[in-house]
Amino acid sequence: MPKPASASALFSGPFALATLSESDGPAFPALVRPDEKVLDLRVALGDPALTVRGLLEQWPTVLTRLHELASTERESGESYRPLAQFRVHAPVEPRQVFQSGANYRQHVIDLHVAHRAPGDERPEQERRAEAAEIMDRRAAQDLPYVFLGLPSSITGPYDDVTLPEWAQQPDWELELAAVIGRPACRVPVEEALEYVAGYTIANDLTDRATVFRRDMPQIGTDWLRSKNAPGFTPLGPWIVPSDSVGDLDDLQLNLKLNGEVMQDESTKDMIFGVARMVSYISQGARLLPGDLVLTGSPAGNGMHWGRLLRDGDVMDASITGLGAQRTRCVAEAR
Structure with a gap:
């Protein structure tokens, strides 16, 4: 799958992190600059076994060094090379x-509105008003809704996506993903963003x-x-450090x-922001460096348009x- 034109030029700040490889060679952590030049961080930081997750585990101390590397043309004998020489993988393997x-x-x-319950013949306007009331109540109660995904579902930003034979209504869900940079447990909202190393793009297909579960409606989703x-x-393709991301x-x-x-929507439409999400999750679980927090998807999915993936x-x-x-x-081969 070809990459979007000038994809790397679109990220903000002096650098981003990526996981790259040469042809079928081993993947390695890389520093990527907006001029589409990349640096192998295994060589630059003197650690042949280094991964992006390993970088995130030392994020508070390594960030300054990464800024220094982004401003040089050569480090420890390793020079920057064109991004076009490499394959781009998912930027991190989260736990x-x-x-x-x-x-x-x-x-x-x-x-x-799209998931009309059997026998519900109310007009759309009435059902929209009901949903709006539910959203207002959730915001007032300050209770985000979070569940777990599997790291094995992750693939690269330019890879083909296989639609399983059993998936009758595959849909897209573009999401902002926060990447954790420090262990976080029971952190207050006011401090939660200090535990986020950076941000990346996720498409949470559903x-x-x-x-x-139609066989067990009482169980739910x-x-x-x-x-x-x-x-x-x-x-992916990149993890852009928090200090380079805008509002x-x-x-x-x-x-x-x-x-x-x-889909074309602003994060302004979020009910709960990133800080609230990270804080909420940390009250019942321990977030680890490299973990992902997907923050939900805006309007414009396939169910809304009546057009699902094929x-x-x-x-x-x-x-x-x-x-x-x-x-x-x-489509998966039968």
């Missing part, structure tokens, strides 16, 4: 993936047909089945399907300052 559901007001209202097929979470409350998320805009579809996704990813859907 844990925390996913936020129902976190964009308009998106949840649209889903509420099979709408298997979200709800089945996120294992609907969201965790191999490759259902294209990630978290006003980043634009844009997803195009075969060139047509499907073989040959191409998704172009971008978030302000974080670059762009392009993935092609391939």
Whole structure:
């Protein structure tokens, strides 16, 4: 799958982190500059076994060194090389993936209307008003909705995405993903962003047909089945450090399907911001360096448009300052 034109020039700040490889060679952590030059951080930092997650485990101390490296042309005998020489992988292998559901007001209202319960003949306007009231109540109660995803669902930002034969309604969900840089447990909202090393792009694909267990309606949602097929979470291309990202409350998320805009929304529509999400998760779990916090998807999914993913579809996704990813859907062979 070809990369988006000038993808690397779109990230903000002097550098970003990536995981790259040469042809079929081993993957390695890289520092990427906006001029599309990359530096092998194993050589520059003198650690042949280094990974991006290893960098994140020493984030508070290594960040200054990374800024220094970004401003030089050569370090420890290793010079910058063109990004075009390398394959771009998902930027990090997390141990844990925390996913936020129902976190964009308009998106949840649209889903509420699309998933009409059997026998519910009320007009759309009435059902939209009901959903809006539910969102207002959730915001007032200050209770985010978070569940776990599987790291095995992650794939690269330019890789093909296999649509499983059993997935009847595969859908896209572009999301801002926070990447943890310090162990976090029971941190207050006011300090939560100090534990975030940077941000990247995630497309949290979902099979709408298997979200709800029809055989056990009392149980509710089945996120294992609907969201965790191999490759259902294209990630990256870069991790942009927090100090280079703009206003978290006003980043634009844009997803195009075969060139047509499907999602185009600001993080302003979030019910709970990144700091609230990280703090909330940390009250009941311990976040580790390299972990991902997916913050929910805005309006404009396939259920809203009545057009779901199929073989040959191409998704172009971008978030302000974080670059762009392009993935092609391939139907699983029967």
